[in-house]
Amino acid sequence: MSKLIPPDKAYKNSNFLNSPDARTIRILSEYYEPKARFSKNKIVDTVVFFGSARIISRTEAMKLINIAKKEKASSKKKNFDKAVKLLKMSKYYEEAVELSKEITTWSKSLKQEKNRFIVCSGGGPGIMEAANKGAKFAGGHSIGLNISIPYEQFVNKYVDPELAFEFHYFFMRKLWFIYLAKALVVFPGGFGTMDEMMEVLTLIQTKKVTKKVKVILYGESYWKEILNFDALIEHGTISKSDMKLFDFADSVEEAFEKITSYFKKYYLNNKNKKSR
Secondary structure: OOOOOOOOOHHHOHHHHOOHHHHHHHHHHHHHHHHHHHHHOOEOOEEEEEOOOOOOOHHHHHHHHHHHHOOOHHHHHHHHHHHHHHHHHHHHHHHHHHHHHHHHHHHHHOOOOOEOOEEEEOOOOOHHHHHHHHHHHOOOOOEEEEEOOOOOOOOOOOOOHHHEEEEOOHHHHHHHHHHOEEEEEEOOOOHHHHHHHHHHHHHHHOOOOOOOOEEEEEOHHHHHHHOOHHHHHHOOOOOHHHHHHOEEEOOHHHHHHHHHHHHHHHOOOHHHHHHO
8 A cells, every 4th residue: 555645734725825714814914934043043123214216316316317418309308307206305315225224324323222222114126125225334223024026016125034023914004114114204195105104194193003102294384385384273183282293304313313302302311111
């Protein structure tokens, strides 16, 4: 008689693990696997950078302008105008790099046993890349919470390999954005950035998040053009006091000062250590 081949154990059965019946297992995996890696790397808390994947560096924008100048007249104006817009927005990329670098240099100077206030992004291109780049340039850790979507998203080269995560579920990725965050900096962005920002503000507003979190909207003129906060107050859909849930900043120096002062007050003061 031929020897019977034993069936796969349930936790090795890939057909089952990828089936609808195992969805809860996959969800739990996206909680416990990152948790284990954060613990292994002694990550205590983070500074999260949100922002558009479509904002590029000044160098890349200048390349597009030079390419457009050489094109035929039929497409030159359209591509040139687009490149000029990208060049204008590239200031946010450069400032995200610098802010991340400054925060990382400052956090390293604290010389604590565990890793505090580590820069974290969505792990992709644009502002996310800029944040990870700044942290890497400062010689610090760099976290990327990537999401599997059809376009725009790939893990940028500045994320630490051991701190690069690939999520399937948006809500589990969002959990890890806020779970360790002590500050969030929201650079100009589109649907994804606004979705993340609004969810964070809702969680703080409804006190589902009770810890102290500094939320900064970077680029006041951009955000006040995109979102009419005064109209929301006027129509009674938010309270005037809700504007205290976040702050604005228009320069690296201003954002850095507001974030580090907040940390010193609530997380580095011996009297407030319990708030961790």
